[in-house]
Amino acid sequence: MPKLPVLSGKKVVKALAKFGFELDHQTGSHLILRQKKCPYRRVSVPNHKVIAKGTLNEIIKETGLTRGAFIRSLK
Numbered sequence: 166m167p168k169l170p171v172l173s174g175k176k177v178v179k180a181l182a183k184f185g186f187e188l189d190h191q192t193g194s195h196l197i198l199r200q201k202k203c204p205y206r207r208v209s210v211p212n213h214k215v216i217a218k219g220t221l222n223e224i225i226k227e228t229g230l231t232r233g234a235f236i237r238s239l240k
Contacts, residue, residue, distance in 0.1 A: 174212040180238045
């Protein structure tokens with residue numbers, strides 16, 4: 166399993182945009198993303214400078230992506 170890099174909330178949003186997620190709204194310091202096409206998943210991304218590894222792992226799970234696919238989208 167590939168190791169997770171240290172990312173900010175903005176970088177996570179940019180990576181998820183490649184998979185059809187777009188900013189729906191912001192509540193406090195959390196960015197709420199929604200998938201443009203079916204199954205219309207919603208995911209909350211904290212807008213922090215550094216996202217904890219466990220939080221990043223859960224975000225990846227909620228989006229239905231694999232860890233490898235997510236890491237490849239960062240390049």
